[in-house]
Amino acid sequence: AQTVTQSQPEMSVQEAETVTLSCTYDTSESDYYLFWYKQPPSRQMILVIRQEAYKQQNATENRFSVNFQKAAKSFSLKISDSQLGDAAMYFCAYRNINNAGNMLTFGGGTRLMVKP
Amino acid sequence: DVKVTQSSRYLVKRTGEKVFLECVQDMDHENMFWYRQDPGLGLRLIYFSYDVKMKEKGDIPEGYSVSREKKERFSLILESASTNQTSMYLCASSLWAGRRSPLHFGNGTRLTVT
Numbered sequence: 001a002q003t004v005t006q007s008q009p010e011m012s013v014q015e016a017e018t019v020t021l022s023c024t025y026d027t028s029e030s031d032y033y034l035f036w037y038k039q040p041p042s043r044q045m046i047l048v049i050r051q052e053a054y055k056q057q058n059a060t061e062n063r064f065s066v067n068f069q070k071a072a073k074s075f076s077l078k079i080s081d082s083q084l085g086d087a088a089m090y091f092c093a094y095r096n097i098n099n100a101g102n103m104l105t106f107g108g109g110t111r112l113m114v115k116p
Numbered sequence: 117d118v119k120v121t122q123s124s125r126y127l128v129k130r131t132g133e134k135v136f137l138e139c140v141q142d143m144d145h146e147n148m149f150w151y152r153q154d155p156g157l158g159l160r161l162i163y164f165s166y167d168v169k170m171k172e173k174g175d176i177p178e179g180y181s182v183s184r185e186k187k188e189r190f191s192l193i194l195e196s197a198s199t200n201q202t203s204m205y206l207c208a209s210s211l212w213a214g215r216r217s218p219l220h221f222g223n224g225t226r227l228t229v230t
Contacts, residue, residue, distance in 0.1 A: 009156065035218070045206065045221035091158055103149060103174065104219060106158040 002027045004094050006107035013082045014115050020067075021077045021110045023092030031097040034068070034075045035104065039089040048090070051075065053097075079112075087114045119143070122207050122222035129229050135194040137225050139207030146211060148190035149219065150174075150182065153204040162205075165190055197229045 003026045013019035025034070036048040051059045051068050058066050063083075067076045079086055089111050093104040123138035141148065147166050151159040151174075161174030163182040171182050179201060183191045190209075194201055205225045211217040 004158075006158075043204075043206075043224040045208075045219075047218045050218070103147075103161050103164050104159075106151075106160070108156050108158040 002029075002094050002096065002105050004092055004105050004107035006090075006092055006110050008110045009108070010111045010113070012113040012115060013079070013086075015082055015084060017082055018078060018080045019082055019112065021079075021090050021092075021112065023075045023077070023107055025073050025075065025092070025094050025107075027073070027094065027096070029096055033095040033097065034066075035093040035095070036064070036066070036075075036077045037091045037093060037106075038086075039091065039109075040085075040087070045091075049077065082114050084114050084116060087112055120207055120209055120220050120222040122205075122225050124225050125223065127225055127227045129194075129197050129227065131198060131229055133194075133197050133229075135197045135227070135229075137192040137194075137205055137207075137227070139190045139192070139222055140188050141190075141207075141209040141220070142188065143209070143220070144187065145209035145220070146187075147209060148184065149208040149210075150180075150190065150192045151206045151208065152176065153206055153224070159206060162192065197227075199229050201227065202229045203227060 005024045032053045034051045038046045049061045063080045065078045089109045092107040120141045149164040150162045153159045165171045165184040181193045207222040208219040210219050
């Protein structure tokens with residue numbers, strides 16, 4: 001079974017600075033998807049960014065980018081120019097490409113605090 | 117926008133009660149999921165359904181059952197609630213086809229069993 005590990009239970013960053021959240025995963029598959037979700041206090045899970053394993057180029061969405069290291073099975077999220085609204089729980093998630101049910105396996109989450 | 121609605125935001129039940137958590141989605145999605153969220157453990161899949169009346173066990177199905185009589189509605193049932201089922205429950209839905217299709221989540225139900 002696949003596992004996803006987020007080794008940082010909590011992180012803090014100064015407003016306007018850059019922060020990187022770590023995620024590692026374990027799989028024997030060669031093709032899969034990886035996701036980062038954000039959960040603010042409202043509890044609504046929001047998709048931040050996704051990466052297809054067959055793509056070598058790292059995904060980018062505005063201030064959010066990933067560092068995908070397939071051989072190391074690492075998928076970190078970088079948030080640039082941090083804003084107060086970035087404060088939330090962040091979850092890394094994995095989906096097997098052959099997963100007919102589209103279900104995700106999640107990591108334990110990282111709580112990000114943004115200091116003004 | 118896809119909307120996934122969970123019927124209760126907060127719920128308090130007594131040990132031994134039968135509990136129903138309801139979830140409705142409005143985008144004709146084939147897949148629906150129930151996850152449980154606990155601090156440090158992230159989200160763990162309880163059950164999912166890929167069609168009406170179809171269900172599959174996830175990672176932690178013990179103590180739970182589900183019902184999907186209509187495509188838009190997926191219910192999670194705690195037959196006899198116990199204190200270790202106190203948790204946040206999140207419902208989600210997605211398209212069947214489209215491996216890139218993301219999960220769309222509801223706002224969660226925080227269940228307390230006393």
